[in-house]
Amino acid sequence: xxxxxxxxxxxxxxxxxxxxxLNQHPSVSQDARLRxxxxxxRLGYRPNAVARSLRTDQTRTLGLVISDVMNxxxxxxxxxxxxxxRALGYSVIIGNADERPDLQDHHVTTLLDRRIDGLLVxxxxxxxxxxxxxxxxxxPMVFVDRWIPGVDVPVVRSDGRAAVRDLVAHLYELGHRRxxxxxxxxxxxxxxxxxxxxxxxxxxYGLALPDAYIGQGDFQAASGRRVTEGFLGLAEPPEAVFxxxxxxxxxxxxxxxxxxxxxxxxxALAAFDDIPWFVHTGPPVTAIAQPTRELGRAAVRxxxxxxxxxxxxxVTLPARLVVRRSCGEAVxxxxxxxxxxxxxxxTPSPVRRSTP
Amino acid sequence: xxxxxxxxxxxxxxxxxxxxxLNQHPSVSQDARLRxxxxxxRLGYRPNAVARSLRTDQTRTLGLVISDVMNxxxxxxxxxxxxxxRALGYSVIIGNADERPDLQDHHVTTLLDRRIDGLLVxxxxxxxxxxxxxxxxxxPMVFVDRWIPGVDVPVVRSDGRAAVRDLVAHLYELGHRRxxxxxxxxxxxxxxxxxxxxxxxxxxYGLALPDAYIGQGDFQAASGRRVTEGFLGLAEPPEAVFxxxxxxxxxxxxxxxxxxxxxxxxxALAAFDDIPWFVHTGPPVTAIAQPTRELGRAAVRxxxxxxxxxxxxxVTLPARLVVRRSCGEAVxxxxxxxxxxxxxxxTPSPVRRSTP
DNA sequence: CTGAAAGCGCTTACAG
DNA sequence: CTGAAAGCGCTTACAG
Numbered sequence: 001x002x003x004x005x006x007x008x009x010x011x012x013x014x015x016x017x018x019x020x021x022l023n024q025h026p027s028v029s030q031d032a033r034l035r036x037x038x039x040x041x042r043l044g045y046r047p048n049a050v051a052r053s054l055r056t057d058q059t060r061t062l063g064l065v066i067s068d069v070m071n072x073x074x075x076x077x078x079x080x081x082x083x084x085x086r087a088l089g090y091s092v093i094i095g096n097a098d099e100r101p102d103l104q105d106h107h108v109t110t111l112l113d114r115r116i117d118g119l120l121v122x123x124x125x126x127x128x129x130x131x132x133x134x135x136x137x138x139x140p141m142v143f144v145d146r147w148i149p150g151v152d153v154p155v156v157r158s159d160g161r162a163a164v165r166d167l168v169a170h171l172y173e174l175g176h177r178r179x180x181x182x183x184x185x186x187x188x189x190x191x192x193x194x195x196x197x198x199x200x201x202x203x204x205y206g207l208a209l210p211d212a213y214i215g216q217g218d219f220q221a222a223s224g225r226r227v228t229e230g231f232l233g234l235a236e237p238p239e240a241v242f243x244x245x246x247x248x249x250x251x252x253x254x255x256x257x258x259x260x261x262x263x264x265x266x267x268a269l270a271a272f273d274d275i276p277w278f279v280h281t282g283p284p285v286t287a288i289a290q291p292t293r294e295l296g297r298a299a300v301r302x303x304x305x306x307x308x309x310x311x312x313x314x315v316t317l318p319a320r321l322v323v324r325r326s327c328g329e330a331v332x333x334x335x336x337x338x339x340x341x342x343x344x345x346x347t348p349s350p351v352r353r354s355t356p
Numbered sequence: 357x358x359x360x361x362x363x364x365x366x367x368x369x370x371x372x373x374x375x376x377x378l379n380q381h382p383s384v385s386q387d388a389r390l391r392x393x394x395x396x397x398r399l400g401y402r403p404n405a406v407a408r409s410l411r412t413d414q415t416r417t418l419g420l421v422i423s424d425v426m427n428x429x430x431x432x433x434x435x436x437x438x439x440x441x442r443a444l445g446y447s448v449i450i451g452n453a454d455e456r457p458d459l460q461d462h463h464v465t466t467l468l469d470r471r472i473d474g475l476l477v478x479x480x481x482x483x484x485x486x487x488x489x490x491x492x493x494x495x496p497m498v499f500v501d502r503w504i505p506g507v508d509v510p511v512v513r514s515d516g517r518a519a520v521r522d523l524v525a526h527l528y529e530l531g532h533r534r535x536x537x538x539x540x541x542x543x544x545x546x547x548x549x550x551x552x553x554x555x556x557x558x559x560x561y562g563l564a565l566p567d568a569y570i571g572q573g574d575f576q577a578a579s580g581r582r583v584t585e586g587f588l589g590l591a592e593p594p595e596a597v598f599x600x601x602x603x604x605x606x607x608x609x610x611x612x613x614x615x616x617x618x619x620x621x622x623x624a625l626a627a628f629d630d631i632p633w634f635v636h637t638g639p640p641v642t643a644i645a646q647p648t649r650e651l652g653r654a655a656v657r658x659x660x661x662x663x664x665x666x667x668x669x670x671v672t673l674p675a676r677l678v679v680r681r682s683c684g685e686a687v688x689x690x691x692x693x694x695x696x697x698x699x700x701x702x703t704p705s706p707v708r709r710s711t712p
Numbered sequence: 713c714t715g716a717a718a719g720c721g722c723t724t725a726c727a728g
Numbered sequence: 729c730t731g732a733a734a735g736c737g738c739t740t741a742c743a744g
Binding site for chain 1: 737
């Protein structure tokens with residue numbers, strides 16, 4: 001592969017001049033510029049980003065450590081992160097933690113070894129020593145979706161409290177009183193917050209959230225199935241189940257189906273995180289939608305701000321309820337599919353019905 | 357961040373010795389080794405992968421350019437690629453082409469600039485000049501899923517011909533005679549092959565595939581919707597529609613639903629590529645499942661073989677039909693979810709019914 | 713406007 | 729077994 005030396009020789013100038021042309025340095029003669037660009041063209045030369053990084057001490061690369069790529073919510077987040085990063089002139093390297101702290105650690109280490117300019121993390125747990133260390137030693141860093149309390153890093157996330165209140169109101173209105181939740185890992189903020197928000201919303205209706213109605217999941221489908229089986233085996237099973245993410249809702253559907261029961265006739269179901277498939281499940285699933293694209297964008301902007309010496313602030317965007325038929329609403333049909341990424345609503349927490 | 361010099365100073369040896377310890381070079385005294393490892397520990401030193409890459413001319417990184425991350429099939433492929441790469445000591449950088457040739461080109465260029473050791477590509481089109489160039493100039497490369505004819509690069513893919521035959525047999529058996537297909541882009545091999553296989557299978561039953569029953573899609577949901585609307589508007593609409601990927605099947609479901617019609621009562625539907633959600637759609641969708649994990653694994657192995665100077669051969673694995681209810685089968689219920697990634701069957705093309 | 717030279721953080725023959 | 733030195737491909741003060 002041609003190097004800058006080859007280009008210099010071909011153009012009859014020094015490598016310094018070639019470098020200047022490549023980096024649009026102003027003080028290069030028109031003549032030199034022309035000869036260099038011609039030589040670059042002839043040789044099909046492309047600068048070696050590795051060498052450039054070593055010299056400039058910047059890789060123009062962002063690391064994104066995500067909890068689980070197979071989760072459509074995170075896939076979409078990753079996509080929007082890459083999009084915004086590209087627009088700002090950065091590449092992104094994705095590390096998939098698969099909800100495993102050890103894997104998360106592996107990726108943080110690898111990314112840091114590669115000297116990425118900044119790190120975007122959706123932590124799987126309380127934070128590995130290496131990650132905490134990176135935060136402390138000044139690696140530009142931003143948390144997305146989930147965060148670690150007590151660590152001084154901006155957080156870009158959405159607030160689902162109002163949407164959870166709307167969901168509980170919706171369930172209450174439909175006559176459901178025994179409401180259960182499939183929680184995420186207590187080690188994650190989203191795992192804890194969604195339970196808290198749910199409990200608080202129930203409280204407003206004078207409803208309790210007994211321990212038996214809090215199932216411990218891990219954000220993976222299998223745990224949703226397991227927890228739901230437990231719920232269905234109770235002497236007094238819940239009338240409605242709220243899954244704290246879309247994969248556990250999938251597992252819940254599996255469990256209900258395996259029992260030969262039906263949603264919403266036998267049990268109501270709702271999920272945190274809306275995804276395109278929820279429009280097409282049997283029945284379509286009522287869900288709380290996050291402004292995923294906007295979260296990804298905001299996270300990248302905050303991180304790049306930090307990298308480039310600007311402030312880079314935390315951002316919280318509202319989530320909103322999307323009502324479908326899985327909680328028992330008496331709606332005959334769902335005529336139009338809901339777009340998976342609706343625009344951010346202007347009002348704090350509008351309840352949107354996918355059936356006009 | 358501590359450099360190798362700091363470690364050398366701390367341990368009282370030369371950087372050469374530090375490097376030898378780091379790379380487990382045998383000829384280092386026990387004493388030196390101990391002092392170095394202690395110094396590394398104390399300083400929290402991590403070697404700079406950028407510098408190492410520049411020196412050794414290898415990045416231990418694979419590039420993966422994928423047609424569309426939001427497509428669950430490719431997400432799963434990417435996941436298994438990363439898994440296998442990690443097992444072999446490589447990282448992977450994913451570039452999402454979003455089915456856009458210009459984006460594909462952008463990622464290929466970026467990846468090459470970063471001097472990745474090898475490239476895994478699922479081409480979105482006939483191949484950009486830069487990619488073809490990379491293949492010609494000897495960048496280790498392997499095609500996955502899709503490939504470009506005439507380019508001397510190993511191909512790892514699955515063969516869906518037998519499964520498509522099984523699908524047509526299934527549709528025929530259920531009484532369907534007017535069969536249509538939502539095709540992928542003609543610029544992709546999978547786009548062309550699936551139509552060919554379908555046409556060939558129809559021929560075996562004396563059935564034709566008229567032009568009006570070949571809808572041109574682009575592997576994205578919107579095109580599946582558009583094409584299906586066209587089918588439904590025909591004087592003589594098809595009785596069954598075969599979508600060449602899962603996203604277009606999603607779009608087809610949208611279109612049918614928007615018309616106030618139902619699957620399979622009004623029209624049968626089947627898809628290429630099986631995904632976990634197909635178990636839960638209304639109705640569960642009959643699909644052709646690829647051994648996705650195995651494809652990812654095989655692709656990485658072939659690529660690493662090439663990188664490390666071994667041969668690296670093409671691999672073709674069979675796809676298989678998974679029958680559910682979307683084609684009209686008289687099956688009352690689907691008691692157990694189909695695993696999204698079943699083991700590779702030993703027989704060439706077993707028809708698997710998800711309902712025993 | 714231009715070039716020679718130093719240096720980014722490593723690895724690795726080479727000599728001892 | 730060990731170290732001094734060269735060199736990977738760039739960028740960038742510094743001098744002219």
